[in-house]
Amino acid sequence: MGAVGLARWQFAITTVYHFFFVPLTLGLSIFVALLESKYVSSGDETYKRMAKFWGTLFLINFAMGVATGLVQEFQFGLNWSGYSRFMGDIFGAPLAIEALLAFYMESTFLGVWVFGWDKLSKKLHAAMIWLVAIGSNLSAIWILVANSFMQHPLGYKLENGKAIMTNFVKVATNPNVLFQWPHVFFSGMTTAGFFVLAFTAYHMLRGSKDKKFFDLSFKWASIYGLIGIIMVIAVGHFQGQFLVRHQPTKMAAAEAIWETEKPASFSLFATIDQSHQRNPVDIKIPYLLSFLSYNNFSGKVVGLKDLQKEFEQKYGPGNYVPPVAITYWSFRLMVGAGLLMLLFALYAVALIGKKKPSWFLKVLEWSVFLAYLATSTGWIMAEVGRQPWIVYGLLKVKDAVSPNVPAWNVAFSLIAFGVLYGLLMIADVYLLLKYGHEEPAEVAGETSAAMAY
Numbered sequence: 001m002g003a004v005g006l007a008r009w010q011f012a013i014t015t016v017y018h019f020f021f022v023p024l025t026l027g028l029s030i031f032v033a034l035l036e037s038k039y040v041s042s043g044d045e046t047y048k049r050m051a052k053f054w055g056t057l058f059l060i061n062f063a064m065g066v067a068t069g070l071v072q073e074f075q076f077g078l079n080w081s082g083y084s085r086f087m088g089d090i091f092g093a094p095l096a097i098e099a100l101l102a103f104y105m106e107s108t109f110l111g112v113w114v115f116g117w118d119k120l121s122k123k124l125h126a127a128m129i130w131l132v133a134i135g136s137n138l139s140a141i142w143i144l145v146a147n148s149f150m151q152h153p154l155g156y157k158l159e160n161g162k163a164i165m166t167n168f169v170k171v172a173t174n175p176n177v178l179f180q181w182p183h184v185f186f187s188g189m190t191t192a193g194f195f196v197l198a199f200t201a202y203h204m205l206r207g208s209k210d211k212k213f214f215d216l217s218f219k220w221a222s223i224y225g226l227i228g229i230i231m232v233i234a235v236g237h238f239q240g241q242f243l244v245r246h247q248p249t250k251m252a253a254a255e256a257i258w259e260t261e262k263p264a265s266f267s268l269f270a271t272i273d274q275s276h277q278r279n280p281v282d283i284k285i286p287y288l289l290s291f292l293s294y295n296n297f298s299g300k301v302v303g304l305k306d307l308q309k310e311f312e313q314k315y316g317p318g319n320y321v322p323p324v325a326i327t328y329w330s331f332r333l334m335v336g337a338g339l340l341m342l343l344f345a346l347y348a349v350a351l352i353g354k355k356k357p358s359w360f361l362k363v364l365e366w367s368v369f370l371a372y373l374a375t376s377t378g379w380i381m382a383e384v385g386r387q388p389w390i391v392y393g394l395l396k397v398k399d400a401v402s403p404n405v406p407a408w409n410v411a412f413s414l415i416a417f418g419v420l421y422g423l424l425m426i427a428d429v430y431l432l433l434k435y436g437h438e439e440p441a442e443v444a445g446e447t448s449a450a451m452a453y
Helices: 003-019 024-041 045-080 082-115 122-151 167-173 173-206 213-248 248-254 288-294 302-316 322-350 360-385 409-438 439-450
Strands: 156-159 164-165 266-273 279-283 389-391
Touching: 003 024, 003 045, 003 167, 003 409, 003 439, 024 045, 024 122, 024 213, 045 173, 045 213, 045 322, 045 409, 045 439, 082 122, 082 173, 082 266, 082 389, 122 167, 122 173, 156 439, 164 302, 173 322, 173 360, 213 288, 213 322, 248 302, 248 322, 248 360, 266 288, 266 322, 266 389, 322 360
Parallel strands: none
Antiparallel strands: 156 164, 266 279
């Protein structure tokens, strides 16, 4: 494997690893803020303990997200100098705003929230966690603004082989962001809801003494997760229709459509032979893809063969077909995990105030992995389905790597990051299980002692 392949693997591994922490940070920050707001409005001490308990797990996740997120910035200088030169003028503004406004905002007020429980008034303290939640989600917006340029470039001109920003408003209000950010935001809600349900189910199965605490946690997390997954599915539908128009190769690869179809069928299961551009086995539902793409049953979906010819005429000779099998199956894993979470969330909401079957609690203990599966495969589809472009229609991946970095250098840093991230994952899982499996009173006591120290 050459330097390009190794650099792609390194960025993929570090990015997917980092994104394990992002959705939970986005969703759990708001969840904790809602709990503390309920405490302020009701005066019920149980909600205060809930905010502290789930807030402790939020802090662990947040710290890991920061540590792994910093590496993403260094990646541009390590292996992607061609990309940095091309995109520097575009990326500079949103990433600077993300760091100076959003990241500093969430980090500062998180510190005030952690150490201010007995020093600030109830309302002012609750305002701190809301500022953390707002800062976290503002951070996500600006990161996605930068990513959306890679997906759908707007507000630029090409000058001396570089993309130069000509309209900041167009870059910041890229229509891709209008779909991508809500999709990520509600994915965060879903992840947080199932994260809380998983630990709550653990305590319920083991007969926790704090019954009210976990009954309320189950109620709030079920509703929160259900809202999240419903909105993820709704936004995802419209995002798919946007991509049919603006990234047709990605959506054709997601359905493994080689020939143009009108009307188009939705593929349930296919074996894919990309070298011969065919699917030896393909089980389809007639008309469904046309409806999903255009809200009618007769819409035309252009196949990869015709798109290849169109792109050759537009961009010159080359292979413009993404890795179809990866795109196809990552899309199905994302959708399948989402549908399972929808069923689990609906059933969980139906069980609010009722006895929970032990089999379902055991399912919920592991259901959080569905959220991580969905978010990871969703990003894999978004990035792999854009290939061979790193900036859609403007810059190919092979032209974005650092030309003077040999393969062995990339291999060394890939192994180093792999070992480091493996150790961090062990520490993260250990801390989450340690505090998540303790009784709320014990976690509150340890947290108070740490803050006093």
